[in-house]
Amino acid sequence: MATKLGQQLRRLATEWPSDPLRPTLQLKTLLASLADHPRLTQSAVQAVRALQQNAFAKRLSVPEKILKPASMPQHYARLAEGYEKSLKGIGRPWWKIFFGVW
Structure with missing residues (x-):
């Protein structure tokens, strides 16, 4: 077995x-x-x-409230976008990281 x-x-x-x-x-x-x-x-x-x-x-469905929290509604969308871009070798410029710009 x-x-x-x-x-x-x-x-x-x-x-x-x-x-x-x-x-x-x-x-x-x-x-x-x-x-x-x-x-x-x-x-x-x-x-x-x-x-x-x-x-x-x-x-199990994930509620919209968890996927888009009130404090940062775009958090998971940005995370997925960053993952996809990193697979392509595209990084964020230093100034976007420094100033927190997406």
């Missing part, structure tokens, strides 16, 4: 997307190494599968 679970976890690890911002630290490497763990359980494999399929975000 443990080898069957290990095979399932290894397959999930190979399908896991790579993190372009941290090429030396990948979750898929951790999952592949956990596939050989002697105490690997079915619930652990199911949890990885649920994370990969984004099951929790589909089941």
